[in-house]
Amino acid sequence: MAEPVTLSRKDFSSDQEVRWCPGCGDYSVLTAVQLLLPEIGILPQNQVFVSGIGCSSRFPYYMNTYGVHSIHGRAPAFATGIAAARPDLDVWVVTGDGDGLSIGGNHLIHALRRNINITILMFNNQIYGLTKGQYSPTSEVGKVTKSTPFGSIDHPFNPISVALGAEASFVARTHDMDRKHMTEVFRRANAHQGASFVEIYQNCNVFNDGAFDAVVAKDSRADMLIDLHHGEKIVFGADGEHGVMLDEFGEAHVVSVADVGLEKILVHDEQRPEPSLAFALSRLASGPYEPTPVGIFRAIERPSYEIELSRQLAAVQERGGAPDLDGLLGSGNVWEVV
Amino acid sequence: MSPDNAEQQATEVLERVVIRFAGDSGDGMQLVGDRFTDVSAAFGNDLATLPDYPAEIRAPAGTIAGVSSFQVHIAGTDIVTPGDAPNLLVAMNPAALKANINDLMPGGAIIANSDAFETRNLDKAGYLGNPLEDGSLAAYRLYSIPMTSLTLEAAKGTGAKPRDAERSKNFFALGLIAWMYTRPTEAITGWIAEKFGKNQIVHDANVAALKAGYNFGETAEIFEHAYTVPSAHLPAGRYRNITGNLATAYGLIAAGHQAKLPLFLASYPITPASDILHELSKHKRFGIRTVQAEDEISAAGMAIGAAYAGHLAVTTTSGPGVDLKSEAMGLAVSIELPLLLIDVQRGGPSTGLPTKTEQADLMLAMYGRHGEAPLPIVAAYSPSHCFDAVLEGARIALKYQTPVMILTDGYLANGSEPWLLPAAADLPDISVKFQTEPNGTGPDGEPKYMPYLRDPITLARPWAIPGTPGLMHRVGGIEKQDVTGNINYEPSNHEKMTHLRAAKIAGIANDIPPLPVDDPSGEAELLVLGWGSTWGAIQAGARRLRANGVNVAHAHLMHLNPFPANLGEVLAKYPKVLIPEMNLGQLSRLVRAEYLVDAKSLTKVQGLPFRAAEIEAKMLEMING
Numbered sequence: 004m005a006e007p008v009t010l011s012r013k014d015f016s017s018d019q020e021v022r023w024c025p026g027c028g029d030y031s032v033l034t035a036v037q038l039l040l041p042e043i044g045i046l047p048q049n050q051v052f053v054s055g056i057g058c059s060s061r062f063p064y065y066m067n068t069y070g071v072h073s074i075h076g077r078a079p080a081f082a083t084g085i086a087a088a089r090p091d092l093d094v095w096v097v098t099g100d101g102d103g104l105s106i107g108g109n110h111l112i113h114a115l116r117r118n119i120n121i122t123i124l125m126f127n128n129q130i131y132g133l134t135k136g137q138y139s140p141t142s143e144v145g146k147v148t149k150s151t152p153f154g155s156i157d158h159p160f161n162p163i164s165v166a167l168g169a170e171a172s173f174v175a176r177t178h179d180m181d182r183k184h185m186t187e188v189f190r191r192a193n194a195h196q197g198a199s200f201v202e203i204y205q206n207c208n209v210f211n212d213g214a215f216d217a218v219v220a221k222d223s224r225a226d227m228l229i230d231l232h233h234g235e236k237i238v239f240g241a242d243g244e245h246g247v248m249l250d251e252f253g254e255a256h257v258v259s260v261a262d263v264g265l266e267k268i269l270v271h272d273e274q275r276p277e278p279s280l281a282f283a284l285s286r287l288a289s290g291p292y293e294p295t296p297v298g299i300f301r302a303i304e305r306p307s308y309e310i311e312l313s314r315q316l317a318a319v320q321e322r323g324g325a326p327d328l329d330g331l332l333g334s335g336n337v338w339e340v341v
Numbered sequence: 342m343s344p345d346n347a348e349q350q351a352t353e354v355l356e357r358v359v360i361r362f363a364g365d366s367g368d369g370m371q372l373v374g375d376r377f378t379d380v381s382a383a384f385g386n387d388l389a390t391l392p393d394y395p396a397e398i399r400a401p402a403g404t405i406a407g408v409s410s411f412q413v414h415i416a417g418t419d420i421v422t423p424g425d426a427p428n429l430l431v432a433m434n435p436a437a438l439k440a441n442i443n444d445l446m447p448g449g450a451i452i453a454n455s456d457a458f459e460t461r462n463l464d465k466a467g468y469l470g471n472p473l474e475d476g477s478l479a480a481y482r483l484y485s486i487p488m489t490s491l492t493l494e495a496a497k498g499t500g501a502k503p504r505d506a507e508r509s510k511n512f513f514a515l516g517l518i519a520w521m522y523t524r525p526t527e528a529i530t531g532w533i534a535e536k537f538g539k540n541q542i543v544h545d546a547n548v549a550a551l552k553a554g555y556n557f558g559e560t561a562e563i564f565e566h567a568y569t570v571p572s573a574h575l576p577a578g579r580y581r582n583i584t585g586n587l588a589t590a591y592g593l594i595a596a597g598h599q600a601k602l603p604l605f606l607a608s609y610p611i612t613p614a615s616d617i618l619h620e621l622s623k624h625k626r627f628g629i630r631t632v633q634a635e636d637e638i639s640a641a642g643m644a645i646g647a648a649y650a651g652h653l654a655v656t657t658t659s660g661p662g663v664d665l666k667s668e669a670m671g672l673a674v675s676i677e678l679p680l681l682l683i684d685v686q687r688g689g690p691s692t693g694l695p696t697k698t699e700q701a702d703l704m705l706a707m708y709g710r711h712g713e714a715p716l717p718i719v720a721a722y723s724p725s726h727c728f729d730a731v732l733e734g735a736r737i738a739l740k741y742q743t744p745v746m747i748l749t750d751g752y753l754a755n756g757s758e759p760w761l762l763p764a765a766a767d768l769p770d771i772s773v774k775f776q777t778e779p780n781g782t783g784p785d786g787e788p789k790y791m792p793y794l795r796d797p798i799t800l801a802r803p804w805a806i807p808g809t810p811g812l813m814h815r816v817g818g819i820e821k822q823d824v825t826g827n828i829n830y831e832p833s834n835h836e837k838m839t840h841l842r843a844a845k846i847a848g849i850a851n852d853i854p855p856l857p858v859d860d861p862s863g864e865a866e867l868l869v870l871g872w873g874s875t876w877g878a879i880q881a882g883a884r885r886l887r888a889n890g891v892n893v894a895h896a897h898l899m900h901l902n903p904f905p906a907n908l909g910e911v912l913a914k915y916p917k918v919l920i921p922e923m924n925l926g927q928l929s930r931l932v933r934a935e936y937l938v939d940a941k942s943l944t945k946v947q948g949l950p951f952r953a954a955e956i957e958a959k960m961l962e963m964i965n966g
């Protein structure tokens with residue numbers, strides 16, 4: 004065994020100038036990741052960051068790791084190829100709401116379904132930033148943008164519900180105003196074996212400033228963010244006065260703990276194999292203007308694609324013996340001409 | 342079941358014969374064709390096959406649209422095509438007869454399943470009367486045989502219910518044809534045992550039908566005699582019969598082996614390319630990773646990801662799939678990674694003719710990406726040549742760190758021919774070295790990896806894979822600075838990079854063999870220039886003319902981008918140039934633009950390969966014109 008290497012943020016920072024707009028929420032995510040990686044202890048050469056197209060997709064250029072800035076929406080596909088070919092690597096996907104949920108929605112759900120071992124960071128700013136301000140698949144109905152001067156008539160996706168609908172084995176939400184929360188969610192997501200999906204509420208201060216203020220501003224958080232903790236009652240508010248309860252249909256509602264009694268308050272179980280409960284939690288808020296759950300919705304174990312692929316290969320190789328190219332080419336009916 | 346009454350029935354020796362099995366798509370004609378091909382190959386005949394089947398899994402039974410056929414040309418001499426016109430047509434129903442009769446050679450033989458020629462089937466095929474009885478087939482030798490009832494009779498005692506037993510009639514036909522052409526049937530019964538061994542009743546019914554067909558030929562005295570096609574004098578060595586798709590799959594396995602790299606295939610099912618995915622999925626023993634992606638785009642993305650990670654990466658597709666992969670191919674051109682895209686061309690545009698052949702993707706391969714995005718193109722010219730084309734494509738991809746498009750087509754994919762087996766030890770070593778050390782110096786004077794510092798000769802950039810300490814780098818679709826690979830938008834840098842990417846591909850011309858010209862007399866005035874699967878028909882046409890003392894030259898391009906360095910010189914030597922293509926003249930346009938020669942185009946877009954006679958006629962017209 005080699006001596007343990009002490010790594011620092013510098014080891015994960017490339018020499019490229021970071022070029023997001025001043026004040027962009029992306030900076031704090033980059034910082035959180037660059038500070039987390041030395042703690043995880045996986046060497047930079049074994050890390051690969053893969054992105055699509057959009058503001059957040061510039062992320063790999065700023066990491067002193069291996070990286071691919073691929074094409075619009077397809078980062079999960081590129082990452083799947085890397086992870087399936089090389090299970091020894093730690094593979095991350097950086098995407099946005101337009102990249103991941105609009106043009107690349109198909110790849111996202113299939114990567115989650117397949118449960119390939121990648122960590123997906125989905126920066127949700129509810130706007131197209133790089134193309135300068137069109138509505139995105141997470142923008143609210145009525146949103147006035149350059150492409151919707153009379154207000155958007157498109158119903159938005161709830162990214163957590165989409166991920167749970169695809170039966171993702173790890174689903175979480177965090178936001179760019181709380182580095183500690185981000186760090187802990189990223190740490191868990193990265194340690195998870197299989198596809199992890201993390202939605203990050205990220206402020207675009209140029210085209211959609213303050214989109215999440217109602218829930219993430221410091222003085223709003225206590226009453227508007229529902230921090231999920233496995234095995235604990237789901238309560239929030241400065242004094243834990245609000246809670247979450249299921250009704251007879253299995254739908255989740257915010258209630259007053261005093262009104263219903265603490266025993267009626269739901270205990271969070273991120274490990275339930277069946278995703279319905281996590282899905283119910285994902286439906287609590289229809290947008291970042293109501294009390295919104297953050298933290299880990301679901302973290303279950305199920306076989307991951309690259310491990311199963313390697314296992315099949317190993318099993319066949321053990322049974323079949325050494326590969327024999329001449330034997331293969333000459334299989335079937337062979338005849339000799341003299 | 343060797344003929345024991347050979348004294349009474351002398352066999353007639355034929356140099357060659359073309360047989361077409363035709364029936365409903367549920368009649369098992371492809372299976373019968375495959376089996377007949379297999380025994381003929383083992384018998385030592387040279388051969389070529391042409392399967393032709395509808396896109397629908399089960400088109401309405403009895404209709405023309407539902408007709409499936411398999412043509413096989415067997416010969417005692419070296420042959421290059423599945424034959425222009427069948428000598429024998431096996432028609433399992435009226436629709437099969439109607440759909441194929443016009444192709445039959447004048448005076449050729451028809452073996453028809455008379456049981457199927459009843460009113461309903463005749464109506465479906467659009468016959469007013471029964472052609473087996475109304476004298477309309479007088480120009481042919483007609484053998485009406487009640488194959489269904491004879492099969493049912495033969496299967497009695499096997500326990501098969503009549504409806505199931507009826508399905509064995511294709512084996513009756515096979516048995517009969519095996520007798521007609523003195524093929525041994527042991528290999529067929531062996532195959533039936535292997536395939537149907539688990540279902541005793543089906544197995545027994547098939548064997549009974551096969552024997553009944555064979556014995557019918559021998560005893561029924563409706564055939565004058567049996568025929569034999571002697572084994573061909575092919576070059577010495579070990580042979581097997583192989584289809585283009587199988588040769589492609591084997592070529593990929595061999596390429597991984599010769600590159601000393603794990604093979605990675607990501608693919609989305611599409612006709613007629615899926616068999617390559619199926620085949621490679623079987624051979625995990627060779628460490629091959631196959632992923633069935635969620636779509637064509639993803640398949641290309643996964644393959645590029647695997648290439649970045651250091652595997653020999655491949656994606657396989659056809660027509661519409663190539664369109665979908667275009668953006669990913671542009672990225673592969675930009676980030677300069679080795680990648681193979683195999684396009685088994687089919688009739689287009691759009692869904693087009695999924696099961697039929699065409700070679701109309703040449704311009705797509707050349708130019709089907711936005712921006713200046715050149716990539717090498719290699720085309721296979723016969724089923725077994727797919728193996729060589731893939732190996733050559735992989736060599737270029739690795740050496741030049743570039744995506745390569747390999748073009749085959751539906752005819753090559755499903756057609757077959759004998760293949761002289763190469764020895765693994767004789768295959769070229771196509772391995773390349775990964776970059777393991779920094780190759781430059783950073784602004785701070787420290788050693789640094791420069792991902793776009795090119796090899797001065799090949800202009801290839803180094804290949805440093807994740808896991809390599811100290812060589813962490815990012816690649817992406819944004820224009821890169823020469824040498825450093827950093828994002829760069831400077832006008833002069835973009836121009837330089839555009840020229841470098843073009844020069845890298847153009848330079849491959851110095852690394853491929855000069856185009857050989859087949860011009861035995863050296864006095865031909867006409868050069869026929871081809872590419873891809875037209876090879877067989879052009880060769881056959883040229884050989885026929887030469888046999889009649891007419892000189893014609895044939896050259897066939899395997900490398901379509903870049904062209905071989907001597908192509909201009911070859912073209913300049915001939916006053917007349919003909920380019921036959923299964924498209925509307927794509928190579929001819931490229932050649933005319935590049936070399937300013939007045940190349941004439943001969944085109945065919947029927948979803949079917951050229952016949953040798955069609956090319957022969959055009960050659961004669963040009964020679965005499």
